[in-house]
Amino acid sequence: MPVVLTGEQPNYPNPNILMDKPRLAWAITGSGHYIQECLAFLLTLDAVDLYISPAGEEVLRMYGIDLKDIREKMPVYRDKAASAPPVGHFYKGYYHTFVMAPTTSNTVAKCVLGIADTLVTNLYSQAGKCRVPSIVYPCDIAPEMETTAPGGKVMVYPRKIDLEGTHKLRGFEYTTVVESVDELIHQVNARLAALT
Numbered sequence: 001m002p003v004v005l006t007g008e009q010p011n012y013p014n015p016n017i018l019m020d021k022p023r024l025a026w027a028i029t030g031s032g033h034y035i036q037e038c039l040a041f042l043l044t045l046d047a048v049d050l051y052i053s054p055a056g057e058e059v060l061r062m063y064g065i066d067l068k069d070i071r072e073k074m075p076v077y078r079d080k081a082a083s084a085p086p087v088g089h090f091y092k093g094y095y096h097t098f099v100m101a102p103t104t105s106n107t108v109a110k111c112v113l114g115i116a117d118t119l120v121t122n123l124y125s126q127a128g129k130c131r132v133p134s135i136v137y138p139c140d141i142a143p144e145m146e147t148t149a150p151g152g153k154v155m156v157y158p159r160k161i162d163l164e165g166t167h168k169l170r171g172f173e174y175t176t177v178v179e180s181v182d183e184l185i186h187q188v189n190a191r192l193a194a195l196t
C-alpha cells in the first residue's frame with residue numbers, strides 16, 4: 001500500500017511524495033572528487049532522494065551545478081535541522097540502500113568514530129542500525145591520486161589519518177566501500193538488480 005511521507009520535516013521540499021516501494025537514499029558531501037561523474041550517474045536513476053551537506057551545496061555550486069536542475073529530477077533534502085528528522089525513514093522501510101558519494105575525509109572520519117551529528121553522518125549511522133546496506137565512495141583511496149578540482153584535475157596526497165578512515169570504513173557492517181566511479185556504478189547497479 002502506498003505510504004505518504006508526512007510533512008513534519010522542515011527541510012522536506014516535497015512532503016507529499018507518494019511512495020509505493022522503497023527508494024534509494026543518496027548523499028553528496030563537500031567533496032569535489034569526481035562529483036560531476038557521481039552526479040551524472042545519480043541523475044540516470046529513478047526513485048532516488050538526494051541528501052546534501054551544507055559543504056556539498058557549496059561545492060556543487062563551485063563545479064557549476066545548480067541545485068534547481070537536480071530538483072527537477074528528484075527531491076533534494078538539505079541539512080536544516082539539528083536532529084536530522086529524515087533518518088526516521090530508515091525505520092519505516094522507505095529506503096532499500098544508502099549511497100554516500102563522493103564522501104569527504106571529514107564525513108568518513110566522523111562515520112568511523114560513530115559520530116552522527118549532521119544529516120549525512122546520521123543517515124549513514126541510522127542506515128547501519130536498520131541493517132540497510134550502504135555503498136560509500138570516499139575521496140581518500142590512495143597515498144597519491146588524481147582528483148577533480150573546479151578548474152580541472154590536480155594531484156592530492158591523502159594523509160595517513162585519511163587513508164586509515166577509508167580502511168576502517170571497509171570493516172563496517174552493511175558497508176561496501178568503492179574506489180572509483182566505475183566501481184560505484186557497478187555496485188549500485190548490482191544492488192538495484194538484486195532487488196528486482
Ligand SMILES: Cc1cc2nc3c(=O)[nH]c(=O)nc-3n(C[C@H](O)[C@H](O)[C@H](O)COP(=O)(O)O)c2cc1C
Nearest residue numbers: 029030031032033053055056062104105106107139
Ligand atoms: C571545491 C572544493 C572541493 C573540495 N573537495 C574535497 C574533497 O575532495 N575531499 C575532502 O575531504 N574535502 C574537500 N573539500 C573540503 C570540504 O568541503 C570540507 O572539509 C567540509 O567541511 C566537508 O563537510 P562535509 O563532510 O559535511 O560535507 C573541498 C572544498 C572545496 C571548496
